[in-house]
Amino acid sequence: MTELPYLENHFLIAMPGMRDERFARAVIYLCAHSEEGAMGLIINQPQQLAFPDILVQLGILEQSEAIRLPQEARNMPVRNGGPVDRSRGFVLHTDDYVVESSMPVSDSICLTATVDMLRAISLGQGPRHALMALGYAGWGAGQLEMEIGENGWLTCPATPQLLFEGNIEQKYDGVLASIGIDAANLSQIAGHA
Numbered sequence: 001m002t003e004l005p006y007l008e009n010h011f012l013i014a015m016p017g018m019r020d021e022r023f024a025r026a027v028i029y030l031c032a033h034s035e036e037g038a039m040g041l042i043i044n045q046p047q048q049l050a051f052p053d054i055l056v057q058l059g060i061l062e063q064s065e066a067i068r069l070p071q072e073a074r075n076m077p078v079r080n081g082g083p084v085d086r087s088r089g090f091v092l093h094t095d096d097y098v099v100e101s102s103m104p105v106s107d108s109i110c111l112t113a114t115v116d117m118l119r120a121i122s123l124g125q126g127p128r129h130a131l132m133a134l135g136y137a138g139w140g141a142g143q144l145e146m147e148i149g150e151n152g153w154l155t156c157p158a159t160p161q162l163l164f165e166g167n168i169e170q171k172y173d174g175v176l177a178s179i180g181i182d183a184a185n186l187s188q189i190a191g192h193a
Helices: 051-057 063-068 115-122 143-149 160-164 168-178
Strands: 010-014 027-034 037-042 046-050 077-080 084-094 109-112 130-140 153-157
Touching: 010 168, 027 168, 037 077, 037 143, 046 051, 051 063, 051 077, 051 115, 084 115, 084 160, 115 130, 130 143, 130 160, 143 153, 153 168, 160 168
Parallel strands: 077 130
Antiparallel strands: 010 027, 010 153, 027 037, 037 130, 046 077, 084 109, 084 130
């Protein structure tokens, strides 16, 4: 098998034959990928929990103060980032606002997993674009490469527009369309020449 390049700042798009139902029709933004494994966030599975609820649970604001949040923060959806460590929050965001713990993923995208970013967003002082997820998807050494080789995932480069803009429920079809693929034309069977 040809060695695959590292796929940080790429999308993983679940193929129709995905065996793990937790990843059915998932679009995952890969934050880290190396010979040691990979880590990413599912960006198209909303949670019932709202962003103001998380701020209240963390003591960043009182329930009665939620109405005073900037509209963007009040309406920010929280996503199911993946099955690992579902109580841990992550914010993917543009690099126009960073805190000490922000880690660059690409030239324009960062990942932050501390409450400093949540506070900034709640005050309307955070990054121009951000999304929040609870939990993450992780793979051990060679596991992701094996799943890609078995036709579990399609990959494509990520763009800030595809990552941050548009409706969560339409991300799967939107990311596929960005590379000229209609989901109806995907096959569950892998072919090898």
